[in-house]
Amino acid sequence: MSSAAASAAKDPASALPATRLDWIPLALVPVIALAALPMVGSLPTWVTLTVAGLAMGMMIFMMASGLTLVFGLMDVLNFAHGIFIAVGAYGAATVLTRMSAQMEAQSLASDLSAMVPAVLAAIALAGLLGWFFERVLIRPVYGDHLKQILITMGGLIVFEQLIHVVWGPDIIPLPRPGTITGSFIVGEAAIERYRMLAVIVGLAVFAAMWLLLNRTRIGLLVRAGVENPEMVESLGYRIKRLFIGVFVAGSGLAGLGGAMWAMYQEQVNAQMGMQVLVVIFIVVIIGGLGSVVGCFVGALLVGLLANYTGYLAPKLALGSNILLMVLVLLWRPRGLYPIGKA
Amino acid sequence: MPEAAAAPMLALTGVNTHIAQYHILHGVDFEVPRASLTMLLGRNGAGKTTCLRTIMGLWRASAGAIRVDGRDITQAATPEVAQLGVAYVPENMGIFAGLTVRENLLLAARSGEPEAKRLAWIFGLFPAMKTFWNALAGNLSGGQKQMLAIARAIVEPRKLLLVDEPSKGLAPAIIANLVEAFKELKRTDTTMLMVEQNFNFARTLGDTVAVMDSGRIVHTGRMDELAGDAALQTKLLGLSLDSHQ
Numbered sequence: 001m002s003s004a005a006a007s008a009a010k011d012p013a014s015a016l017p018a019t020r021l022d023w024i025p026l027a028l029v030p031v032i033a034l035a036a037l038p039m040v041g042s043l044p045t046w047v048t049l050t051v052a053g054l055a056m057g058m059m060i061f062m063m064a065s066g067l068t069l070v071f072g073l074m075d076v077l078n079f080a081h082g083i084f085i086a087v088g089a090y091g092a093a094t095v096l097t098r099m100s101a102q103m104e105a106q107s108l109a110s111d112l113s114a115m116v117p118a119v120l121a122a123i124a125l126a127g128l129l130g131w132f133f134e135r136v137l138i139r140p141v142y143g144d145h146l147k148q149i150l151i152t153m154g155g156l157i158v159f160e161q162l163i164h165v166v167w168g169p170d171i172i173p174l175p176r177p178g179t180i181t182g183s184f185i186v187g188e189a190a191i192e193r194y195r196m197l198a199v200i201v202g203l204a205v206f207a208a209m210w211l212l213l214n215r216t217r218i219g220l221l222v223r224a225g226v227e228n229p230e231m232v233e234s235l236g237y238r239i240k241r242l243f244i245g246v247f248v249a250g251s252g253l254a255g256l257g258g259a260m261w262a263m264y265q266e267q268v269n270a271q272m273g274m275q276v277l278v279v280i281f282i283v284v285i286i287g288g289l290g291s292v293v294g295c296f297v298g299a300l301l302v303g304l305l306a307n308y309t310g311y312l313a314p315k316l317a318l319g320s321n322i323l324l325m326v327l328v329l330l331w332r333p334r335g336l337y338p339i340g341k342a
Numbered sequence: 343m344p345e346a347a348a349a350p351m352l353a354l355t356g357v358n359t360h361i362a363q364y365h366i367l368h369g370v371d372f373e374v375p376r377a378s379l380t381m382l383l384g385r386n387g388a389g390k391t392t393c394l395r396t397i398m399g400l401w402r403a404s405a406g407a408i409r410v411d412g413r414d415i416t417q418a419a420t421p422e423v424a425q426l427g428v429a430y431v432p433e434n435m436g437i438f439a440g441l442t443v444r445e446n447l448l449l450a451a452r453s454g455e456p457e458a459k460r461l462a463w464i465f466g467l468f469p470a471m472k473t474f475w476n477a478l479a480g481n482l483s484g485g486q487k488q489m490l491a492i493a494r495a496i497v498e499p500r501k502l503l504l505v506d507e508p509s510k511g512l513a514p515a516i517i518a519n520l521v522e523a524f525k526e527l528k529r530t531d532t533t534m535l536m537v538e539q540n541f542n543f544a545r546t547l548g549d550t551v552a553v554m555d556s557g558r559i560v561h562t563g564r565m566d567e568l569a570g571d572a573a574l575q576t577k578l579l580g581l582s583l584d585s586h587q
Contacts, residue, residue: 223438227439228438230436233421235424236424
């Protein structure tokens with residue numbers, strides 16, 4: 001920022017109506033967690049369920065954040081998003097399988113030397129596939145939602161079959177590296193190491209995305225483009241380049257989420273992206289189309305609720321996400337953090 | 343006067359625009375002289391907004407030529423037109439409601455940061471921009487949003503400003519503020535093309551005028567001449583200036 005801009009920002013008069021974050025949806029996360037405590041009854045069980053819910057939420061956030069940006073910025077209904085998750089998972093599985101010797105050493109350094117390339121491969125492979133999808137399948141159908149649904153669903157089916165061709169039709173088991181397997185005890189609560197890792201990675205991804213969107217010019221462009229792409233072009237920016245960048249980044253994030261999800265499930269299959277797609281769409285809708293903060297809060301709510309209801313009333317677990325979506329949309333019809341579309 | 347200086351900043355020659363199956367502009371011809379404010383008037387549906395959007399490249403001309411500062415931009419994409427120094431204030435203002443006033447202006451300053459001197463000048467024109475510097479643009483009043491839209495267009499020096507109905511839906515006091523701001527802009531020799539329905543507003547600011555009807559230019563000339571000819575106003579716009587008083 002220039003000195004004038006900075007001085008204006010520091011001017012006491014200018015600080016009057018500062019931008020405030022809407023804390024109410026964010027507060028729902030601790031409210032739901034605390035409300036579950038008396039129902040669960042046992043503090044250690046509650047801690048375990050809460051960490052599991054947060055970990056699940058973080059992984060869903062990683063898989064969904066790219067979709068919400070693509071939805072918001074490009075107005076594209078991408079039903080093929082699940083394939084980026086699956087391809088990312090297969091990419092990570094391929095690397096981890098080939099580096100299994102490193103993972104037998106039972107040291108964090110050697111585990112990381114296998115996991116980091118695996119995750120990078122997942123991001124790169126999914127990003128590359130995202131680039132292909134944008135250029136070949138989605139670009140001809142911008143502005144036509146029906147064709148977008150048809151062509152992306154078609155793309156999803158074709159690439160699921162291609163996964164069978166490349167990696168075979170069988171489920172691939174994916175053992176976790178030793179240092180992130182098992183649990184540690186806090187008080188009387190058992191906390192799975194991998195779930196803690198998922199929470200840390202999820203928080204890091206959210207922080208990085210928040211900083212990128214709120215502290216950089218590219219982020220400013222993306223946020224403006226989500227609201228009014230035509231006006232961004234009228235200011236002299238080539239929105240199509242931004243579209244490609246966001247699509248590739250969103251696909252890469254889905255790949256990262258897919259890799260994390262695969263290690264959580266300890267297996268990889270071609271349908272895994274499709275299996276989580278409904279939950280991802282629910283999170284994107286709950287959060288508000290195009291809102292990364294909304295997606296983050298929505299994913300945490302979905303993750304926590306799924307774990308609490310799974311423990312308290314297993315028969316309700318499948319419907320808990322739908323119920324949550326209905327309640328949120330009754331309260332805020334455009335989602336928790338609606339974006340002002342032009 | 344040297345030839346380059348005498349050449350118009352904007353020239354439209356035989357411009358036709360189709361939107362889907364509809365033929366909206368039918369051979370539009372007019373010029374916007376440098377360092378002047380040209381008013382584009384006409385009844386609702388005459389094609390004024392389409393004309394601005396065609397110049398900006400938001401809709402593509404199907405025939406004819408558009409030149410800005412001597413350069414043909416007929417087939418140029420919108421970002422190219424903007425990079426040439428053309429700024430656009432759309433009818434709906436086009437502000438980014440989820441961004442702060444500061445962020446809206448920062449985004450419009452393509453060459454980097456807004457210059458301190460320029461920013462001070464904008465704060466002088468629109469003090470509300472300084473007061474609400476960190477406020478979300480979506481929380482501003484209608485008049486303040488319009489001020490932001492104009493401030494964004496002039497945050498850097500531009501060759502040409504295209505402004506679509508700046509007074510639309512605003513209270514008289516706000517319109518008076520806008521008039522003063524545009525007068526100040528005129529003193530800086532900024533070239534402007536403005537669509538306007540408020541004839542008083544147009545008469546106060548306009549140097550030259552082009553009147554559209556059914557996608558065609560039906561009159562061009564000096565604004566003061568049109569303002570002084572009630573019969574011509576009635577013929578071209580359907581109402582005389584007296585009825586706007």
